[in-house]
Amino acid sequence: MKNGIRITSLISYFLIILAGHMIGLPFILWxxxxxxxxxxxxxxxxxxxxxxxxxxxxxxxxKFFVTILSFLFMLSPIVSRLVQVxxxxxxxxxxxxxxxIFILTYVIYIIVNVKEKQLVTAT
Numbered sequence: 462m463k464n465g466i467r468i469t470s471l472i473s474y475f476l477i478i479l480a481g482h483m484i485g486l487p488f489i490l491w492x493x494x495x496x497x498x499x500x501x502x503x504x505x506x507x508x509x510x511x512x513x514x515x516x517x518x519x520x521x522x523x524k525f526f527v528t529i530l531s532f533l534f535m536l537s538p539i540v541s542r543l544v545q546v547x548x549x550x551x552x553x554x555x556x557x558x559x560x561x562i563f564i565l566t567y568v569i570y571i572i573v574n575v576k577e578k579q580l581v582t583a584t
Contacts, residue, residue: 463573470566471517474535478555485555506538528571
């Protein structure tokens, strides 16, 4: 169950669509392209997002600190875009629904990890 929640969260993160002038761009592609745009402040946030994704595949992925750090790293490029671009540009379901699913499922994943750790330490 826990891995299913994490996978759902990551898939919804990958399916966030950023609207462009002509077509929408999946957020994961934006992260990859922006990570190699040197001299751009978005490069830092893109790299943080990629590190957050990578943290989900390490052996420490169930540790509380790592899950919180991963969530914050993955959220940072989204918050950066929300601050830099007028909020009205994000008023479409291709952005809002995957973002809501990502945040909801990742918070549930964090809570499940905490509950699981409490059960292990209680016994």
